Amino acid sequence: MEFARAASARGLLRWQSPLTRPRSWVCHPYRSHVAAVMSRRFLSEAPSPPAPPVTPATPTTPATSAPPTPADKPFYVTTPIFYVNAVRLVEPHIGHMYSMVLADVFKRWQTLIGKKAFFVTGTDEHGMKVQQAAALADKEPKQLCDENAEKFEELARMARIDYDRFMRTTDRDHVQAVEHFWFLLREKGLIYETKHEGWYSVGDECFYPESQVVKHQEPFTGAVYMASVETKNKVEWVEEKNYCFRMTELKDRLLDFYEKNPGWIEPASRMNEVAEWVKNHFEDLSISRPVQRLSWGIRVPDDPSQTIYVWVDALINYITAAGFPDWTPGESHKGGWPADVHVIGKDILRFHCVYWPALLMALDIPLPKKVLVHSHWTLNNKKMSKSVGNVVNPLYAMNRWGVDATRYYLLAQGGIVDDANYANDHLVIKYKKYLQGGLGNLLGRLTRPKAWNVRDIVTRSAPNHDADVMMDSFMSKEIRLDLHAVEQMLEGAALTVASRMEKHEPKEAIRKIFRIITTLNEVLSRREPWALVKSEKPADHAMADKVLFLVAEGLRISGILLQSFLPDKAAQLLDTLGVARDKRTFAHAVPRCDMDYGVPMVDPGSGRADGLFPPVVEDMDVEFPGSSKSRQKAKKSKRPEVQSEE
CATH class of the missing domain: 1.10.730.10 (Isoleucyl-tRNA Synthetase; Domain 1)
Structure with missing residues (x-):
């Protein structure tokens, strides 16, 4: 009753998915006999995803059993929500566009074959890095977020991304969804207060277990510091009071789910990474930070001295967009959940394939049907880095080559299993x-x-x-x-x-x-x-x-x-x-x-x-990494020539 009164007092907003927005590029269906046969095959006879398992120790729940998908459930696809932590206006890179284009293709395809589809992208706007970036820029965090979110919206517009909602974690309905999610976890006894200590990375916004921390030497400066094995980002020992999520109680259920649903993550090699991490590095998850250290975020309900961990906040966006928590019993699917495909980059694999399913399982919410994990882009076979200055700006690429030419290149060249090279x-x-x-x-x-x-x-x-x-x-x-x-x-x-x-x-x-x-x-x-x-x-x-x-x-x-x-x-x-x-x-x-x-x-x-694709202008006055002009200059200066991929 206490939880119900609290939820009611907050006056949760209702947000309706714009699923009926007209699409100018898709036309009204007309079917010949042969076409109808083809259409029926993909609208009615497509194989259903494998049903998640039910562990013997728990009752059958939406999180561990998959009933048939209702006919009125829209296809739901998401990108990651992109982080807006640049001091100056953020410059989206080619990897952001790749995630968007992949999800856009899935959404448009479903609409083409006659299904209602729902697509969400957006920006992740809370956390330590945003707070620090705003301070360095002498701006309020919300002002910085507004300016940087606009850059991602601009990218989506230019790339013809047909999204239905641009989600921002500063949106009011999302804040209320996160608060509601927290209440549900607390009501089930899955949150406890503790003095937490461990290795924390500001760059990655997460704690790492001892087994995932090593001494690292910076190759350029020679500086030695403790760093994450996975990302090489610096970590520091932190001792603080916060709240933890009893994630270890779900270890067996997670492993059982992975085993019975080997195709849940694509490619399969990523599933092996996730299962290995849960088996060997799994521990309870710290899900709040003291407000003295992190003030820019959603406060813990009933404890304003704590701010909810940014990754818990961010992941919940996927169900916020689907109408959570205002789901009518038996009709929650009408907002799109469970998602049919989460499109993510490989660097956020653990958050989406360990933390996220654990959080959903804890509340008996159905898990997404598929997580598609794509690899990264390199430039002339070298890792892209802002410090090196070899990051490809997709806005420049589209202005030069055209929107669809850039989309084609990303789709035809992009990598799922292995990194793809941009040249x-x-x-x-x-x-x-x-x-x-x-x-x-x-x-x-x-x-x-x-x-x-x-x-x-x-x-x-x-x-x-x-x-x-x-x-x-x-x-x-x-x-x-x-x-x-x-x-x-x-x-x-x-x-x-x-x-x-x-x-x-x-x-x-x-x-x-x-x-x-x-x-x-x-x-x-x-x-x-x-x-x-x-x-x-x-x-x-x-x-x-x-x-x-x-x-x-x-x-x-x-x-x-x-x-x-x-x-x-x-x-x-x-x-x-x-x-x-x-x-x-x-x-x-x-x-x-x-x-x-x-x-x-x-x-x-x-x-x-x-013509449909006019000739490109190759002899440009400006140099760009990987161009013939750049390689000629390298030859003259007797530097090694960068080879472009044939």
Whole structure:
């Protein structure tokens, strides 16, 4: 009763997820018979995630059993909330954009296949580092947070990130959700007050067990200090009164969950890291700090002398966005929880895969269904560092190469298991080969020639069994097999890409799409329809129509599938083909599903400069790490040349 009165007195806010916000890039569904079969497979027959286990010592609860997902639960994907602790305006780096783009692709894909989807990103604004940065900048912490949060919002806008909520841990509904979560833990007897002592890292905002601390020598200054084995950040011995979470009581449940759900973390190697840490370094978690040391944060309810640990505060954002604690019994899923995918970087693995599931298990809240852990980005195979000055600013990259070109490079080059290398020269190679010379070139080859009209080709290609039989009789076996292979590729394209997306492999999905583009360019070069249309033989004209129709269909299907990956360029491609906006759904990504396109909505252009992907300007006055100019300068100064990846 005491808890109920306290919760009621706080007047918890209600926050409704903007799940019904209209999406301009996705159109109303239309289904042919074949398209409907494909759509049903991925909307209704997709395999359910493995059910979390129920330990013998505990009753069945939402945290340890997974009932069937309700049909009205939206797909829910998150990025980490990014830390805003820079003294000056923070500069988001390419890793932040990579997390955002991965989550954005998952959200857009789910919308494309007809599901309601909900996507949350945002900023983590409490903690010691923010407090110290604000003091150094002679600003109030909230002012610093407001300024730096805007930089991440700007990144999201520029990168076409289709988020539904930009979460800030200073938002009032989040503060109340954290207070409520604390009350629930206390009511279950899972919080105790103690004098805590241990090795604390301000840089990592966490305590480390003795086994995770070593003596470290700074290679540049020679300074010797105690540091974290994991991050090499300095630690100091701290003795203070605070509150602890009885996390060790959940050790067996966590290990049992990991064992019975080996695919919960991707890639599998990260699951091994997490299980090893719980087995060997697990201890109760200090979840508050004395206000004398940390004042910028959410105060412990009923004890204003303590501030809630920043990572407990930050992790709760994922359920705040889903409507916690204002969940109507039996309807908590309507806000999206449990999350379908948490997208995180490998440096915050332990917080999301040990602390977070333990906190959720403690309150019998369902665990997220998947944690996708991506690796980091290096620059010219060297670790990015602000002190060295080799951090890639994604805003500069997008201004130079274009938004979708940068998105493509991150998706096609990014690493999940291993770190990925960013090199401007390599980006140029990818741009020329796959975007300008591949997709853009193919669209121009189809839509710009005066020798044919795409709309007439589509009209003449309406299903006609007799004409198809006659055409086959004119073609050689080699040509029949060649074109039949293309038809089969297009028939299976949507299923192939969808299977990769079901496995959370957007890198492989986008590569599959661009293999289609490469194949179609090769077919055009082999069959030379520009020569066939000049022939006086009707059979040659029919052959040209067949080849060009396959290319048109391949571009239409690829454009539909690319909407999740390259939203702006996919829209431009489909506009150039004249594909109606209500015929751009996943259900339409099969051959002959739409026979009404072909009249361009935008000018196809007349040269390389106004193509889908115009030539890039490589000879820039400014040097940038990894550029040819930078390497030439290195040669002249007899320094080792930095090799770009081929």
